[in-house]
Amino acid sequence: MPSRNKPMSTIANNLSDVLSTLPEGVELVAVSKYHPVEELQEAYDAGQRVFGESIVQELRLKQAQMPDDVQWHFIGHLQTNKVKYIVPYVSLVHAVDSYKLLCEINRQALRCNRVIDCLLQLHVALEKTKFGFTVEECRSMLAAGEWRKLSGVRLCGVMCMASNTDDEERVRQDFRSANTFFHEIKSDYFADNSSFCIRSYGMSHDYLIAVAEGSNLVRIGTTIFGSRRY
Numbered sequence: 299m300p301s302r303n304k305p306m307s308t309i310a311n312n313l314s315d316v317l318s319t320l321p322e323g324v325e326l327v328a329v330s331k332y333h334p335v336e337e338l339q340e341a342y343d344a345g346q347r348v349f350g351e352s353i354v355q356e357l358r359l360k361q362a363q364m365p366d367d368v369q370w371h372f373i374g375h376l377q378t379n380k381v382k383y384i385v386p387y388v389s390l391v392h393a394v395d396s397y398k399l400l401c402e403i404n405r406q407a408l409r410c411n412r413v414i415d416c417l418l419q420l421h422v423a424l425e426k427t428k429f430g431f432t433v434e435e436c437r438s439m440l441a442a443g444e445w446r447k448l449s450g451v452r453l454c455g456v457m458c459m460a461s462n463t464d465d466e467e468r469v470r471q472d473f474r475s476a477n478t479f480f481h482e483i484k485s486d487y488f489a490d491n492s493s494f495c496i497r498s499y500g501m502s503h504d505y506l507i508a509v510a511e512g513s514n515l516v517r518i519g520t521t522i523f524g525s526r527r528y
Contacts, residue, residue, distance in 0.1 A: 309337055310344035312522045320516070324509055327371050329501070329519030331356060332526035335363045341522065342368065350392070350517055354380040361387055373457075373517055375429050378402040386410050392457045392498050392517075393419040395429040397439050400451060407450030414450065417457040417498055420479060422472045424461040433479050440487050453488070455496030455515075456480045460504055470507050473499050477512035 313328070320326060327350040330338045338349060338360060347367060351357035352374025361370055369389040376384075376391060378399055385406040394400050394416045407414045421430035431439065439445065445453065456479065460472040480497050488494035500508025500516040508516060520526070 307340045307344070309340040309523060312524075313341055313344050313346055316518055316521055319506065321509060323514055325515050327373065327498075327515060327517045328522055329373065329517050330360070330523065331374075331519065333519075333523045335360055337523055338364060348389075350519070354383050357388075358383055371517075382406045382409075385412065385414060388414065390415045390417065390454070390496075392417045393429065395419040395421075395431060397445070400445060400448065404448040404450035412450065413452050415454045415493075416451050417455050417496055418453065420456050420458040420476050422458050422460070422475045424463065424468070428459055430458065433475075436479070436483070440483060452493055454493050455498065456483075457496075457498035459501075460499070460508070466507060469504050470511060473504075473508050473511035473513065480512070 317326060325348065326346070327348050328341050328346050329350040330341070331350070331352050342365065348369045348371060350371040350373040351360065352372065357370060357372065370387060371390045371392060372384055372388050373392045375393055375395065376399060381399070381402045385403065391403060391414060394403070400416065403414050403416060418436055419430035420436060421428055421432050456476060458472065458476040460469040463469065476499055477497060484494055496515050497513050498515040498517065499513040502518050502521040505513070505516040505518060
């Protein structure tokens with residue numbers, strides 16, 4: 299934590315402000331993509347340990363420079379040919395949007411003697427350009443049961459992005475749909491699995507709605523670090 303004799307940085311203040319709005323049991327992922335390592339270090343010095351990146355090359359550079367106890371979450375669309383670069387150290391992959399990707403994460407994890415925690419990305423938004431399983435696709439994949447043979451991955455919950463709209467009711471509906479589906483598949487497939495507990499929804503502009511609709515892992519970048527540094 300910052301020294302009492304040293305003024306808190308803007309990032310540290312922002313981080314403290316965000317944390318003060320999160321109920322007990324809701325975890326924060328500080329989304330640090332496009333921000334320099336110096337800014338990540340400020341958040342780290344203020345106590346943050348979980349950081350989210352969405353570009354493999356950028357994550358690799360930052361991972362090499364940041365302390366070893368950082369938990370790295372990969373939060374963006376992950377190409378199968380890039381999986382091998384992050385599997386040695388990534389803590390959680392948020393956006394598993396296909397069974398093919400899940401299989402590749404499993405294959406690379408086994409090569410590293412690791413088990414990688416993964417979230418199933420749900421497509422609940424209006425935009426067709428967003429990635430993820432539809433509810434029906436996810437039901438079919440789970441019902442097929444082949445995922446049970448993948449010993450290098452552990453399914454831990456779901457992730458979604460809400461529609462890009464000013465209509466708060468639509469955003470709320472998206473999160474509610476994801477949460478309803480989470481509880482459905484928790485009951486059907488993971489009732490005895492305490493690890494299947496994560497609902498990753500909500501970003502800087504909508505995380506309070508997400509938390510109200512059941513999220514327990516929020517991905518916040520701009521509110522902490524400011525505008526992206528491209």
